[in-house]
Amino acid sequence: MKACFLYFSLVFYLFINSTLIAQTMTREQMIEYTSDWTGGRFEDGRPKIPDSYLERAKNISIEEAWGAMRGQGYYNQFEGDWIMIHEDMPMTGRALTAQYMPTRPDINDIITKKGAAEGRIGASNSWPIDALQQGDIYVADGFGKIIDGTLIGDNLGNAIYANSGNGVVFDGSLRDLEGLERIEGFNAFVRGWDPSYIKDMMLTGLNTPIRIGRATVMPGDLVLAKREGVIFIPAHLVEQVITQAEFVALKDEFGHLRLKQAKYTPGEIDTKWTEAIKTDFLNWIEENQDKLPMSKEELANYLKTRTW
Incomplete structure (x- = not known):
């Protein structure tokens, strides 16, 4: 019983000294x-x-x-x-x-x-x-x-x-x-x-x-x-999250435009895109480079992993 008490006293002491007193994570941690x-x-x-x-x-x-x-x-x-x-x-x-x-x-x-x-x-x-x-x-x-x-x-x-x-x-x-x-x-x-x-x-x-x-x-x-x-x-996801979010925003802007133009139906835009719509979208991006929030290199790298 005494040994058990000493063990838990030591654990509590180490806890206090490693967290509450230190107040912060070390650089290594x-x-x-x-x-x-x-x-x-x-x-x-x-x-x-x-x-x-x-x-x-x-x-x-x-x-x-x-x-x-x-x-x-x-x-x-x-x-x-x-x-x-x-x-x-x-x-x-x-x-x-x-x-x-x-x-x-x-x-x-x-x-x-x-x-x-x-x-x-x-x-x-x-x-x-x-x-x-x-x-x-x-x-x-x-x-x-x-x-x-x-x-x-x-x-x-x-x-x-x-x-x-x-x-x-x-x-x-x-x-x-x-x-x-x-x-x-x-x-x-x-x-x-x-x-x-x-x-x-x-x-x-x-x-x-x-x-x-x-x-x-x-x-x-x-x-x-x-x-x-x-x-x-999380820091390691920042580039991916921002690029994906920017891409989705571009995709939405294009989709809204084409719906207003009645070029595609809501069912075509609000589901997995056909190859024809994908091509139309990529051509629209080429014609609207000023809308790109990311670099062309970042966009190209992202498109390599995009499943649409």
Whole structure:
């Protein structure tokens, strides 16, 4: 019995020291858990998705991205039912993740001391902000807390925008809506607004896998946030998902045009295309190169794997 107790005490000690105290994944762990990504990385190990993909992602739809990921077996990457500052302002960026839990004094004391030893400044809800890079989106699991769950106000909002040029996705709440509205280019997807200050919450994970509603989020995921919801695209799927979504959008534009022209019936367009329609579509693309959001090389590579 004593040996069993000592064993579980050791396991608990290692758990506390490897996760809660460390607060973050090591670079080696980050690389291991995102090993399918073969591109560049930040110093902390997060995948560094090129800025060009962040811009292109703004023009794809949630449905197209969702469908492309489901085809790869990723079924838990979308979460809806958000309140936002600007409904007409899509937001894309690389996820920097944070996990919060209800405060437990003994654990929080250790976290605070560890943070001080690492040179972290201020309350723990400011630590993720200090880690932001340009193009990041601060994504936090605030366990849906509204009252006393306000992770930031307009002061921290200004710091977030200064560090990232972006906004936030919080499964929690914010305060100072009027002040945040005045930060040009900043947007927030949250569960609610409240005038209270953050209380009884502690930061238990920084740049670790987190849960946002029904979605699992990894640091470095591409975040696509639009009025209908937020979708998290694993870094190694970004090129494929964006190219496929762009192709589907082109296909839809062509199909809508030909339906308006009564050249094809809905039954012909809304099913597997015949060789004649495929040829017509590819000729239309050649005649409308200015509509291509991807390069001709990317399109050619994609068409090699397209099953129509």
